[in-house]
Amino acid sequence: MEPRVRHFVRNSEKAFADRQLQVALSRTTAKFLENRAAAVAEFPRFEGARESASRIRQEALDNLDAHLARFITEARKRGAVVHAARDGPEAREIAARIAKEEGVSLAVKSKSMIAEEVGLNGALEADGVEVVETDLGEYIIQLAGEPPSHIIAPAIHKTREDVSRLFEEKLGEPYTEEIPALTRIARRRLRDKFFSAQMGISGANFLCADTGSVVLVTNEGNGRMVATLPRVHMVIAGIDKVIPRLADLPVLLSLLPRSATGQALSSYVSVLTGTKRAGDAEGPERLHIILLDNGRTGILQGKYREILKCIRCGACINVCPVFQSVGGHAYGWVYPGPVGSVLAPLILGLPESSPLPNASTLCGACGEVCPVKIPIPGMLVELRGDEREQGLKTPAEVLGMKAYASVMSRAGILEAFQRVAGVVSALLFKERKIERLPFAFSGWTERRDFPAPAPQPFRKLWKRQRGIRPWTR
Amino acid sequence: MRQTAELLDRVRAALRGRTVAEPGLPYVAPREPGAPGSAQGRIDLFRRKFEALGGTFLAGPAAESVIPALGELLRAEGVTALFFPEEDPASRSLADALVPFGPFLLVSPADIRQAEPPVSAGIQSAEFAIAESGTIVQTSRGGTSLWPGLASDVHVCLLSPDRFLDGMEDCLEALSGDPPRSISLITGPSRTADIELTLTMGVHGPRRVIAVLPSS
Ligand code: SF4
Numbered sequence: 001m002e003p004r005v006r007h008f009v010r011n012s013e014k015a016f017a018d019r020q021l022q023v024a025l026s027r028t029t030a031k032f033l034e035n036r037a038a039a040v041a042e043f044p045r046f047e048g049a050r051e052s053a054s055r056i057r058q059e060a061l062d063n064l065d066a067h068l069a070r071f072i073t074e075a076r077k078r079g080a081v082v083h084a085a086r087d088g089p090e091a092r093e094i095a096a097r098i099a100k101e102e103g104v105s106l107a108v109k110s111k112s113m114i115a116e117e118v119g120l121n122g123a124l125e126a127d128g129v130e131v132v133e134t135d136l137g138e139y140i141i142q143l144a145g146e147p148p149s150h151i152i153a154p155a156i157h158k159t160r161e162d163v164s165r166l167f168e169e170k171l172g173e174p175y176t177e178e179i180p181a182l183t184r185i186a187r188r189r190l191r192d193k194f195f196s197a198q199m200g201i202s203g204a205n206f207l208c209a210d211t212g213s214v215v216l217v218t219n220e221g222n223g224r225m226v227a228t229l230p231r232v233h234m235v236i237a238g239i240d241k242v243i244p245r246l247a248d249l250p251v252l253l254s255l256l257p258r259s260a261t262g263q264a265l266s267s268y269v270s271v272l273t274g275t276k277r278a279g280d281a282e283g284p285e286r287l288h289i290i291l292l293d294n295g296r297t298g299i300l301q302g303k304y305r306e307i308l309k310c311i312r313c314g315a316c317i318n319v320c321p322v323f324q325s326v327g328g329h330a331y332g333w334v335y336p337g338p339v340g341s342v343l344a345p346l347i348l349g350l351p352e353s354s355p356l357p358n359a360s361t362l363c364g365a366c367g368e369v370c371p372v373k374i375p376i377p378g379m380l381v382e383l384r385g386d387e388r389e390q391g392l393k394t395p396a397e398v399l400g401m402k403a404y405a406s407v408m409s410r411a412g413i414l415e416a417f418q419r420v421a422g423v424v425s426a427l428l429f430k431e432r433k434i435e436r437l438p439f440a441f442s443g444w445t446e447r448r449d450f451p452a453p454a455p456q457p458f459r460k461l462w463k464r465q466r467g468i469r470p471w472t473r
Numbered sequence: 474m475r476q477t478a479e480l481l482d483r484v485r486a487a488l489r490g491r492t493v494a495e496p497g498l499p500y501v502a503p504r505e506p507g508a509p510g511s512a513q514g515r516i517d518l519f520r521r522k523f524e525a526l527g528g529t530f531l532a533g534p535a536a537e538s539v540i541p542a543l544g545e546l547l548r549a550e551g552v553t554a555l556f557f558p559e560e561d562p563a564s565r566s567l568a569d570a571l572v573p574f575g576p577f578l579l580v581s582p583a584d585i586r587q588a589e590p591p592v593s594a595g596i597q598s599a600e601f602a603i604a605e606s607g608t609i610v611q612t613s614r615g616g617t618s619l620w621p622g623l624a625s626d627v628h629v630c631l632l633s634p635d636r637f638l639d640g641m642e643d644c645l646e647a648l649s650g651d652p653p654r655s656i657s658l659i660t661g662p663s664r665t666a667d668i669e670l671t672l673t674m675g676v677h678g679p680r681r682v683i684a685v686l687p688s689s
Contacts, residue, residue, distance in 0.1 A: 219676075
């Protein structure tokens, strides 16, 4: 997926104007939040599990060299071929080489955000390999030729009517607004692909260092089919997916589905260890695991290491008021919402992604829901600071903030300002609102009014009521 | 080889000067107070959780109650074909016993491997049942095929009373060391909510899961 993060503001304006999208978003985001809240309420151990999960993930990262080395050794011991890719182009090259060497012309794929991150499908298709998405949501957007808009529900921006028209147009199926009927169409269409594909492609939810196992969590059952039916299985995963032990899974799995979809457990959890063994009834003869760096070792080194704890549950995305209003496409990259606003600057670079750390109201909701306790709001503030340090803020902005800070920290000056503003405001803005702000602030009043300064500042009212100055109690 | 060595070098360099280096112990969340403890308690909890997920739980004397009831359920689902893993004699005898309650045809997994297969029930013995979450565990141990739970319309899981465990921890502990190639934790039917977050059953896998616990 070609990043278009820089266009966040323009994309958001388009998203606001898109009636269909607004309908789809309002139908879905509330449901996500309700489901999660109910699942958490029914699970009294939630807070304790969060603490444990956070420590497991932190331990995995603090000793990633040892755990990653162990994973590689154990996976190889059980027949896997392990590859390492420094960045997207290298990952694409490795994947294309595997497909060629294994004689693949058709591949079935289960949903993988990391594959989106590196643009895997495009690379394989350029080499003449047909890649079929098998997750229902991914299948829908593949037919529509669009990128996913949410890491858990990639077609969240589409209504049932959209999907039906798409199936009618691309597959020649009769129009129906029945969701089960649409699901049956996909099942029938994809079955044949599962049986004839030579290769299955998946991501990984976790990689267990002590056993070399790949863990896949799905609800539809496509992940297991992708990993079981074709002769070759190719896994692509970020190096941050490693967890120390298979025994760490229960705690992580007690949080991931609850945070993602509000289920106590997803329908299918597959723990896959190595290739088909002697006497096995099925399973891939060849297993390729591509471990992707793509900026992650850089993140590991710096002050944002904790963002790599992320288990991609999507809870921070659903709860974010900005996401709720603009949807996932506006962010212009694979990972939308708060997690994406931290990851994009770190992976794509801050100059490329500078609108994103500011695409947050800093309400703190993302930090509150995160099952592995990543301090996302703090990271967004930190990134804004980095922006200033790297000279990415305009001099006017920097100067403005400095002036603001110096006024706010001096009570006397602030009071003088407020008096003047109050008098001016009472004279000029009878309606108590400002319809157009000057200069750099004009963007604010393009679509809404700005409240005019109150004729009597709060401090004065307080003083009159209590006979004291608020700052000298 | 060279690429993975380089990757490990980069990770090592990134962690230079780290403070935490001690590998810890597995973090296991404490048990819910009032966890079952007894064998019957585990079965009861499993049943409650499994049914809450939309599963059907059949227990009782095989010939008199479980098999006739299962036959009726499968007929109501429109099932016409039954299949089971070659290596699983218990599921074979269950399939045989079901035939008189049909019309059911015993087919091979290969017959299901087609674009428009008959409506089928895949029958299989479960390795474990996890009480806490109503989860059925199937593994490739002993060469057992996972096919019946993968591509059938209705999945029938044959349980035995000594295979019920409290939590996922116990299951992974029993399978760790040298885990089988595939461990499948199945919790409810195949489902999706990808269109408007509306829950729909039976996308790629079974739309219905039935757990069977016959007593002799
Ligand atoms: S940052 Fe936390 S809440 Fe957001 S997707 Fe990652 S794990 Fe989930």
